[in-house]
Amino acid sequence: MTTTTYALTDSWTMTRRELARWGRQPVAVVVNLVFPVMLLLMFGYLVGGGRGVSGEYLDFLVPGMLALTMAFGLEGTMVAVTQDLNKGVIDRFRSMPMANGAVLVGRSAADMLQSALGLAVLLAVAAALGWRAQGGPAGFLGAVGLLLLFRFAMLWIGIHLALVAGKPELVQAVQILVWPVGFLSNAFAAPGSMPDWLGTVVQWNPLSQTATAVRDLFGGPGGEPGHVWAAVVWPLALLAVFFPLAVRRFARLSR
Amino acid sequence: MSDAAITVEEARKTYRGGSGGPALDGLDLTVARGTVHGVLGPNGAGKTTLVRILATLLRPDAGRIEVAGHDVVREAYAVRLRIGLLGQHAALDEELGGRQNLELFGRLHHLGARRARARAGELLERFELSGTGHKAVKQYSGGMRRRLDLAASLITEPEVLFLDEPTTGLDPRGRAEVWESVRSLVGGGTTVLLTTQYLEEADQLADRISLVDAGRVVADGTADELKAAIGGDRIDVVLRDAGQLGTAVALLPVPKDAITVDTDRRLLSAPVTDRMAALAGVVRALEEAGVEAEDIALRRPTLDEVFLRLTGHDDRAKEAA
Numbered sequence: 001m002t003t004t005t006y007a008l009t010d011s012w013t014m015t016r017r018e019l020a021r022w023g024r025q026p027v028a029v030v031v032n033l034v035f036p037v038m039l040l041l042m043f044g045y046l047v048g049g050g051r052g053v054s055g056e057y058l059d060f061l062v063p064g065m066l067a068l069t070m071a072f073g074l075e076g077t078m079v080a081v082t083q084d085l086n087k088g089v090i091d092r093f094r095s096m097p098m099a100n101g102a103v104l105v106g107r108s109a110a111d112m113l114q115s116a117l118g119l120a121v122l123l124a125v126a127a128a129l130g131w132r133a134q135g136g137p138a139g140f141l142g143a144v145g146l147l148l149l150f151r152f153a154m155l156w157i158g159i160h161l162a163l164v165a166g167k168p169e170l171v172q173a174v175q176i177l178v179w180p181v182g183f184l185s186n187a188f189a190a191p192g193s194m195p196d197w198l199g200t201v202v203q204w205n206p207l208s209q210t211a212t213a214v215r216d217l218f219g220g221p222g223g224e225p226g227h228v229w230a231a232v233v234w235p236l237a238l239l240a241v242f243f244p245l246a247v248r249r250f251a252r253l254s255r
Numbered sequence: 256m257s258d259a260a261i262t263v264e265e266a267r268k269t270y271r272g273g274s275g276g277p278a279l280d281g282l283d284l285t286v287a288r289g290t291v292h293g294v295l296g297p298n299g300a301g302k303t304t305l306v307r308i309l310a311t312l313l314r315p316d317a318g319r320i321e322v323a324g325h326d327v328v329r330e331a332y333a334v335r336l337r338i339g340l341l342g343q344h345a346a347l348d349e350e351l352g353g354r355q356n357l358e359l360f361g362r363l364h365h366l367g368a369r370r371a372r373a374r375a376g377e378l379l380e381r382f383e384l385s386g387t388g389h390k391a392v393k394q395y396s397g398g399m400r401r402r403l404d405l406a407a408s409l410i411t412e413p414e415v416l417f418l419d420e421p422t423t424g425l426d427p428r429g430r431a432e433v434w435e436s437v438r439s440l441v442g443g444g445t446t447v448l449l450t451t452q453y454l455e456e457a458d459q460l461a462d463r464i465s466l467v468d469a470g471r472v473v474a475d476g477t478a479d480e481l482k483a484a485i486g487g488d489r490i491d492v493v494l495r496d497a498g499q500l501g502t503a504v505a506l507l508p509v510p511k512d513a514i515t516v517d518t519d520r521r522l523l524s525a526p527v528t529d530r531m532a533a534l535a536g537v538v539r540a541l542e543e544a545g546v547e548a549e550d551i552a553l554r555r556p557t558l559d560e561v562f563l564r565l566t567g568h569d570d571r572a573k574e575a576a
Contacts, residue, residue: 088344095310097335098363
């Protein structure tokens with residue numbers, strides 16, 4: 001077999017390893033899927049209900065929650081990579097004649113699968129609440145594509161942070177920090193309703209770029225036509241920085 | 256191809272950002288094919304660094320290092336095809352079952368699905384884990400985990416197997432299980448490099464032993480050669496009265512400069528060559544001088560004493576400083 005074939009089969013084996021882990025921890029998988037649903041319900045009914053704009057707020061909130069869920073995925077990736085690094089199993093992988101990148105490729109494939117599943121569950125619950133995408137099939141697929149692209153960027157930031165920090169204590173710090181970073185976005189409220197300085201920060205948040213573009217593609221309130229490019233460029237820019245950094249860090253485990 | 260399964264010449268490694276000196280400071284080592292070689296040394300001697308370099312996990316700063324005829328830096332892939340590694344920490348996926356782990360590693364060794372499954376079954380049987388193959392590894396006992404870890408490092412019947420402190424943290428039963436497994440490997444032609452902090456373990460398992468301290472080999476040979484070099488057994492005498500320690504030192508029929516004195520424990524310790532003659536001589540001398548002993552015992556030298564003898568510094572004193 002050629003090197004390329006090995007790279008593919010090894011990556012697939014590592015992806016299957018993650019899927020086998022899901023089978024071993026079904027409760028953890030369900031909790032992961034239910035958590036964003038809980039957030040959606042909480043904000044939809046508590047915050048949205050209080051405002052008395054629940055129908056329209058739901059149209060604003062759903063894309064925000066989808067984007068926020070993708071951003072929070074960073075934390076899950078970081079936890080998983082940190083655990084591997086601290087368990088010694090990574091030493092076995094690295095001492096075996098397997099394709100170098102398969103550990104990271106397997107990780108990203110499994111995390112992307114989990115996120116796609118998370119998106120599907122969240123969209124199904126939103127639909128059950130009466131939310132509808134109004135941008136047509138092309139808009140719908142485009143929106144899902146942008147969300148997954150954003151998740152992919154978050155994934156590589158997560159891998160990089162885990163390789164840099166490498167310690168469970170620092171995972172906790174990141175777990176806490178994703179909250180303010182996630183909430184300093186337009187996921188729940190339009191930046192127009194905020195003080196100027198805060199509005200500016202919020203608008204620059206990559207999460208906001210994706211949420212705004214997705215709102216546009218779903219045909220809901222808070223969308224800006226022509227914002228799609230920002231939701232493509234931001235994640236790609238993050239990937240351009242963090243993908244090579246993470247790969248380099250991984251190769252440098254042998255230093 | 257040479258007869259050496261492992262060749263290490265002038266290996267050097269200093270960790271960047273590390274506080275101490277070099278982890279390996281010009282280490283030399285040759286291990287003949289089909290033998291078990293023990294690398295014995297205290298914590299921080301460089302044992303794990305050596306194993307990690309040999310297993311291609313860590314790059315050396317300098318030196319010529321070959322495993323199974325291939326350079327560990329330039330031909331890392333070729334080395335990885337021929338080695339097995341049992342590290343200090345279980346290198347297993349704790350969430351997965353024992354069988355799932357072995358199949359995973361088999362597939363990553365490119366055995367293919369069917370052979371990976373068959374090999375996992377064989378190894379579970381051989382290490383008496385068949386009954387628990389479905390259980391998650393995190394539910395395994397320490398000894399079982401170690402056996403599964405060893406099974407995982409034998410997936411492809413490696414030419415060279417590295418065991419880094421394979422029994423550290425195990426209870427006596429777990430230790431016996433691992434020793435038994437290692438013995439069963441020998442004779443199959445596998446070359447084993449074993450690191451340990453325990454003199455007894457090296458003595459039990461290894462054909463030859465290298466004593467490592469501060470990143471260098473300070474002595475090597477068979478267990479018997481090393482024991483002869485360090486003076487064999489020791490005699491310990493505990494006195495009733497610490498005030499008589501000086502008198503007792505003068506009385507003992509052994510070389511004065513080899514006697515160590517621990518005032519707090521009222522203890523004298525000295526190397527002996529002829530066990531029974533030394534014991535009788537000490538008892539007689541003390542009795543004649545009216546020095547009362549609380550305890551007199553013959554024993555094997557501890558690792559600390561071996562190192563004190565061979566390196567001229569006391570490892571425990573170093574740690575306390």
